[in-house]
Amino acid sequence: MLTENHIALVKSTVPLLEESGTAITDHFYKRLFSHNPEAQNIFNMSNQASGKQSFALFSAIAAYAKNLDNVEQLLTMVERIAQKHTSLNIQPEHYDLVGHHLIETFRELVPEQFTQEVEEAWTVAYQTLASIFIGREGDLYKQREALVGGWKGGRKFSLVEKRIESELVKSLVFEPVDGGPVIDYLPGQYIGIEVQPKQSEFKEIRQYSLSDKANGESYRISVKREVLGKPGIVSNYLHDGLRLGDEVTLYAPAGDFYLQDNSKPKVLISAGVGLTPMQAMLETLIAEQGAEQGNEQRNEQKSEIHFLHACESVAQHSFKKRHDEITEQGKVTSHTWYKSGTHESALQGYMDISGIADQLPLAAADFYLCGPVGFMQFAKQQLITLGVESDSIHYEVFGPHESF
Ligand SMILES: Cc1cc2nc3c(=O)[nH]c(=O)nc-3n(C[C@H](O)[C@H](O)[C@H](O)COP(=O)(O)OP(=O)(O)OC[C@H]3O[C@@H](n4cnc5c(N)ncnc54)[C@H](O)[C@@H]3O)c2cc1C
Ligand code: HEM
Incomplete structure (x- = not known):
């Protein structure tokens, strides 16, 4: 003891x-x-x-x-x-x-x-x-x-779809080789993926956030190609090496960053490829909105979704078409920032939450952050300065965790 x-x-x-x-x-x-x-x-x-x-x-x-x-x-x-x-x-x-x-x-x-x-x-x-x-x-x-669709250890999945989402990001959809169902995950969670690219002596495991709502049959991840410095082993392999029909090993969905099931408004804040868990949250919330329609008990507050996203440029804005669509349909209130270049649907420069703070339910909402650590530190500081309680701020780090 x-x-x-x-x-x-x-x-x-x-x-x-x-x-x-x-x-x-x-x-x-x-x-x-x-x-x-x-x-x-x-x-x-x-x-x-x-x-x-x-x-x-x-x-x-x-x-x-x-x-x-x-x-x-x-x-x-x-x-x-x-x-x-x-x-x-x-x-x-x-x-x-x-x-x-x-x-x-x-x-x-x-x-x-x-x-x-x-x-x-x-x-x-x-x-x-x-x-x-x-x-x-x-x-x-x-x-x-x-769980229904559950498994122990590694399970073989094959790549059934690969799609370009932006200049640096591709989505990959995997279905189990055994043809069975898969576990429903909480939006925001990630899977472990194990591959062995040709040049690797050992197996490589990486985590990727699931980037769509759960459907019981397949998993979608969206991967940024790591090009700065030494090219990333797994991201480049998933972009270029892995072909339709190829197999990978997946470990079941995990993670403590996920959408809280409560009636609070949600503010999703991301930068770059940090939008992948937000995409799962958005699609889940929108599906819930659909399910609520026609229900007399509909709780207006539950449907309030704010989506704030910053990226390098329009060319690097993954899921842009979908974001435009859900914003036009009034399902989400969106604010976008592009660091370089001007665009009619985006603000220019770095994300400035204080500039749009009057449009956000600061006191009532849950805030979800994902992106580079420096970006999240800045966003969190802005939120705290605006009076948001730190307990209402949830975040995910795409690497060994750092507290801030
Ligand atoms: C919970 C979680 C969720 C995630 N979700 C996503 C997601 O949805 N989408 C996504 O794209 N990524 C996500 N990631 C990141 C992902 O897991 C990988 O870390 C990322 O894809 C890079 O992996 P890689 O094998 O390509 O790069 P690695 O080979 O692991 O290299 C990573 C970095 O280290 C540098 N490096 C490599 N070798 C050296 C060296 N010798 N010296 C110095 N630097 C070196 C590389 O240049 C590169 O920048 C997530 C991570 C976590 C933890
Ligand atoms: C009491 C024992 C242990 C402690 C305190 C510990 C602690 C940690 C911490 C703090 C992290 C970073 C988590 C994060 O990403 O936020 C981590 C990740 C990790 N741990 Fe452990 N760990 C322990 C045991 C082990 C064991 C037994 C193994 C396997 C041999 C292991 C393998 C790993 C790996 C592979 C990662 C991910 C590293 C990466 O992505 O670079 N750990 N652990």
Whole structure:
């Protein structure tokens, strides 16, 4: 059992972790991948190379040990990570592997500070956390298997449709090879997709938000081709390499960012390819509006949808035709910003929420954000300045999570 003394000992080594910069984490991952190369089938090696993921695991463990007396805070974080882990099909035995390399890393790198007492504290702290994750992930796996169209582990799907949505984004629709139904997901959730492009020595798993309302038969994702710097492995493969009829492995829909089922007005705010979860939310809300029509109990407030989107230019505006259509039909109130070029249906420059704030139900609505982290920080700050409660702001990060 984790004691106060264990927590204090783990906490006392946090400065050591922080001072070491990436030395400890680099050593940990080098160790993990050299002793257990098969772990490269699970970890995103590009995130490793760019350093995005390097500190996440260690700092999360230390943060959790510190917060074990603040269970509520802990549960939100555990939920987000457990959801991500399930999209990667992480299993209990992986925790033993990570735990082993974690302890060995400390032993090898900081033998003097890593006394027997400290080792015991870290071992217990790690096992406590691991069992929380294993428990929650086990529940999620079971729930998903039991749902209509549910499954366990990876399931083979084939590509049945590929469509260009804009200069950089293509949508891909997948149906299960076994011909069965698929789980309905909550709008905003993502799937894990596993592929092995020719040039990759290992399997590659990435998450993609589902970009349409659930239909019980297929899944649609919309993928931006990553072209800046080193070309993205999976996005370019999905754009160019994967052909109609080709198979991929999918892990069941997951994620803690989804449309809250309440009567509040919704304000969906996205930039660039961050509009994919918004697209699922829009299509779901519009379908609900249709279902409500003719119903005398119709709740006007429930139908109020505001869609704010920013992108580089009209050429990069994915789903533009659909956005124009639903805006003209009065189903959604839309505001669009293009960074470059002028266009009759868009404002020019960066998104400025304060400029249209008088048209938004600031006090009453739920706000959903998705886009680059800098964009979301700016949008959230604008909303807070306008008086929006931070509890009403929900967001998704397309990578290892960052809080702001
Ligand atoms: C919850 C969630 C939902 C998502 N939804 C979507 C979505 O709907 N649509 C979408 O398009 N994407 C989405 N993503 C992002 C997606 O999962 C991938 O991260 C993205 O497609 C890039 O993958 P890739 O394999 O093409 O790039 P990777 O190969 O993973 O590379 C990613 C970046 O790292 C850089 N990089 C690679 N190697 C190195 C190196 N050695 N040094 C420095 N930098 C390097 C690359 O240049 C690239 O910019 C989502 C992510 C998450 C977590
Ligand atoms: C107690 C143990 C663990 C902790 C505290 C932990 C923590 C984290 C955190 C904080 C993230 C980032 C989540 C996000 O995207 O928001 C993450 C992602 C991830 N974790 Fe874990 N993790 C643990 C165990 C494991 C295990 C056992 C494995 C598998 C061997 C694993 C594999 C991964 C992978 C592959 C990712 C995604 C990384 C990426 O996209 O680059 N984790 N984990």
